[in-house]
Structures are given as structure tokens and as C-alpha cells.
Amino acid sequence: MAKSKPRNRNKNRTDPSKPIKPPSDPELAALRDKKILPVLKDLQSAELKTRSAAALAIANIIEDTKCRKLLLREQIVRILLEQTLTDSSLDSRAAGWGILHNLAIEEEADFCVHLFRQEILTAIGGIVRSITETIKSDDPPLFKLPVAQQKLLWTLTSSVLGLLTSLGEAQDEIAQEISNNLDLVAFLFDVLSLNGSPPATQSEALSCLTALTEDNKNLCDQLAASESWLLGLIRLTDTGGLPAVAACGVLHNIFTCLQWFDHNTPKEGTSDSMLVPVLTASMDEAGAQEDGMNGNASNSEQILKLALEIIASIATSLQEALEHGSKFEKTFEGFDDKAEVTNGDDVMDDDEELGEVDEQENEDEEDDEMDEDEMEADMERVLGNGPEDDGNGPEEVTLDRLVRTAAPRVLALATPFGTSTPEQEAIRLRALATLTNISWTVSSIDFSSGHLNSLHTFWSALAQKIWDELICVVLAKNTADIELASTITSLAWAVCRSVPGAFRPTEEHWKFMSLYQASKKLAVSRTNGTKPGSDEQSVDSFQTLGVKTIGVLGQLALHPASVELNREIGVFLITVLAGIPETPAADAVEAMNQIFDIYADKSYAFDEAVFWHDGFYDHLEGMLPKAKNMTKGIDKRKFGELRARADEAVLNLGRFLKYKRNEKKQKN
Known part of the structure; x- marks a missing residue:
């Protein structure tokens, strides 16, 4: 990554003493005079009630884009940092932090970077110390404070936690600064461990930890080294509801970052395998609540x-x-290096909360401390270590639970049902994407060794159900929803790869061919009428609907497909290549790769009947010069991956033609 240019700290900096010019737009100028300036004046009033009322009023108008931009223009951030956040009134301070939190949500990441440069972490450190002193105080204890004051304190805490999350997500440098501040990290766990901490606030703390632990080895090492913190997160997974699921997110980040896999973890069971049952149980509970229209639907x-x-x-x-695992465990023989994994993206239980202890034990601080043996025993109890009944080796527990436990639940959420709300449709699309990820992972397993026969049988039946009850149903509706069509095509591609040759389409292959034609029209519309080939050199060129449909069709044409089906799909692929240079380069690359796989073996029934009889060889030989020109036209400096894969495909096409010629001579 190139170094950034030194910033000119004086350039375009507004002088606080210099009057700010009103906007030239008459509507904005009127809004500024009638609404923005009066409330900002009140925010700096000498009267406590006036300041508090103004802070609350500003918090309520932040979501309005025009008001927000005008407030920023009038230096609302400077006023907050210099006055409101240090106000003597808790109401004003809480509202001020709420305003900053909402601004961080509504604005781009640059806003958080600006706050960071204004040393917002120093201000956060101060308010965190104040909150910590209050929630840990015994004089008076938190639960004896007035209810209104407790509510205000948790509102303030949520705003600070939300702001920390936004800051951590904005830039890696900021996330590291937060992670290196042990007081801030300890504050997150203080919120989690406090008896009576609201579930919503716990979830805010866990969301912050999730953002901070993503690809952050230093912080993950810290959390793993503190057995009390790690054990606290694991305990939270037993509490149910949103905090349990959010805790799974933090633990997953830790396990992934530190490579705590089933076969390679310092404590047996501390891997993703322990999270899958928690997540599926939470999904079942949330789904039941949603179906019964009970509880909080949004939660x-x-x-x-x-x-x-x-x-x-x-x-x-x-x-x-x-x-x-394949590098360290000789017993695992199920991985196929050729496959790629792609990403296509409450009702609380009454269980005791994290760190809940009896009031009588609190009277004696020494009783609160666990010795190493007690901590070890508690960890074993929380993890539930004991005889496994999975029937697989320890290195395959996550895979087994992902396929047998999670996949059927995800399928239920992805299956079409009657009329649905926009929220339910969003969940369905996410379920489809999740099922796609699972399918891609299964497609990377080599089941030929036989030690996973039971799992393979289970998945094969589930894959057929996915094809029949989900993919075919959506295709039959001829949906005009491009997002749904793209998602279902991703799933079909992954499922077909996971169980090669298992599906016998009746008319589904025609549906996918129609989707490919629709993708070409979509490409034209995106490029304002220019040829589709001008849009293929995008960042996601190999994730387009066109590439996905080619991938699905190629899988359906593989042995043991019928000669008739193979011919129909083969002609389609040859036609795609015949369209070069109008055909997008990524489409052409995928079509070539599929042809290589389909016609790789002369023993297949369709090799002679289709490849040679229908003249595929001649067509491919004739389009080779066009493919070479297409590749040369891709700027390798701008589109490195596309150029590299196109070069490889064209090189392989030459080799493939030579191989087929020699194969034909030997056969004759």
C-alpha cells in the first residue's frame, strides 16, 4: 500500500471565530435560520434546562440529511467536544454522546477518522472511567439509583459503545488504538459481566468486540490469554437471545484469527464446532417467536x-x-485443493447472565476469585466436554455439525413461503447466501476415501431437496428479481459442484440459459447502451450473473449427463465463445474452463457423439485467435486478476486442442 501524502493541517481549516457563510440555496438558508441556528444557540446557553432540551432536539433531527449537513457546517462537532460532552448535566452529556453516535452512523467512515484525529478516544476514555465508577460503586450500588438515572446511564453507555464500534469499523489504525487501550477493552467486559446489564447494552458491547476482533491477532491473543474473559464469552452463549448469538460472533473471530480449529486448539472444544448448536438453537427460538407473532419481532x-x-x-x-488439518492430520483425507470457497454478503431466556453471583458471595471478595483448578473445571463444564457421539474424528466435528445441524435449519429459512414482509424476504436472501457458503465448502471435500460416507449420504439427500424444493421452485416462477436470480444461481452452482452428476434437469437448464441472456441485457443497461464486453473488467467480474449461469450449466453437462442434455449445454457454451469480442471476458473464461472439464475424457458417451460429431473442435480452433486478441485487450495494470485468468484460459485452450487431437489420433 502506497504511503499517503502528508496532510496540510492548516488547509481549509475553518477559523472558529470567523462567521460561517449561509448556504446559497434559499431553502437551506431558511432552514438554517429557523431551525439550526436557534437550537445551536440553546445548546450553548447558560441555562441547564435549555442546554439539555437543545441536545435532545438535535439528537432527534440527526437522521434528516439536510439538518445533519447544516449542523456539521455550523461546527456541531467542535461545540460537542468543547462544551456538551463535559457538561455538568448527565442529561446533556448523554444526549451529546448520542448525537456523536448518530452522526457516526449516518455519515461515511471519513467522519469517524475526523473524530479520531480530534482525539475522541481521549474523551471516550474519560466518560468510560465515569461510567465504570458508577456501575461498580457500592455507595450507592447501581441498583439503588433512581430508575430514571439507571436508564439514562445505560443510554449513555450504549451511545459510547456504538461510537466505539463505528470508530473501530472505520479504519484499522483506529481499531488497533482501541484494542491497545486496556481500559477500553476492560470496560467492554465490565458491561458484559455486570449483573443487571440490559441485554441490548450487552449486545452493543459484543458488537464492538466483534468489530475489533476481526483479523486483529493482537487483541485476540489478549482475549485468549485471559481465561476469565474467554470463559465469560463462552458462558454468554448459554444465556440465549441476541447476546448469545453476538458472543458466538466474537468467539468465531477469535477461533478464526488464532486458527483454533477442531484438530488444533489449546482447549478441546474451543472451536467453531461449539458455536453451531448455539446458533441453530437461537435460530429455532427466534423463528418460533416470529411465527407465533410473540415477543419483539425486530429482535x-x-x-x-x-x-x-x-x-x-x-x-x-x-x-x-x-x-x-490436512497438513497435520494424516487421518483426514477429505480435502480437494481444486475447489474454491466463495461468498456469494429477541426474546431473552430467563437464564442467569454473565458473571452473575450471589449477593452473599459479594460480601467476601476472596470468595469471588477462582483458583486455577476451579477455573479449569468451570471451563470444562461450560464447554461440555465429554464423549462425542458424532461418529467422526475430532477434526471433522465442525463439518459434521454444519451439514447435519445447521444446513437443514438454514434451508427452512430459505424455502419460499406465501406472502412475506420485506424483512422476511431479506432474511430469506441471507439464508440463501448462507446455504451457498455451506454448499461450496462441502464441494471442497473429497469423499472418495469412504470415511465420510454417512455424511456424504446425508448431504446428497439434502442437496436433492435443495434442488427440488428451492432452486426448481424459484426458477419455475420466472422471477424478474435480479438479486434473487443471482443468489439462487450461486446456490445452484455450489450445490451442483457438491454432488456432481446428481441432478437430472427437465427444463431448468433452459431457465439458466434465459438468465444468461437477461444478464447480457443487464450489462448493457449498466453501461448505458455500450457493448456488454465493456463492463466485464469490473472488480467482481467473476461474480456476475452471467458467469454464475455458465458455471451451473457446465456442472449439469458433466458425466454422467445424457447426450441430449450435454449437446444442448455444449452448443450454448460454444455460442458464448463465438460471441467474442462482444462476450464479456469473464464469461468467456468460465465457458472455456467448463468445456475443458466436460470434454476431458474420451470415454464419456458424449465425447464422440457431441464434441466431435457436432464440430466443437473446429469451432474452438476457429475462435482461438479471437480469444488471444480478447486477452491482449485487457489492461493487466487495472484488471490484474481478469488478465491473469484470461491468459491462463487461452493457454489451456491451446493445450486442450492439442490434447484432443492426439486423443483422436490414438483412438483412430
């Missing part, structure tokens, strides 16, 4: 979305775990 949707997101990530990282 149930949060649980489902987050649980699906974590399961999808577990599925993606599982391939790395299997690769890692």
Missing part, C-alpha cells in the same frame, strides 16, 4: 440475520481449517 430478525451471517462465515473459514 427476532436481528437474531436470525446475525446467526446466518456467523454460520456463513464459519462455512467459509472451514475450508482453511480443513487445509490446515
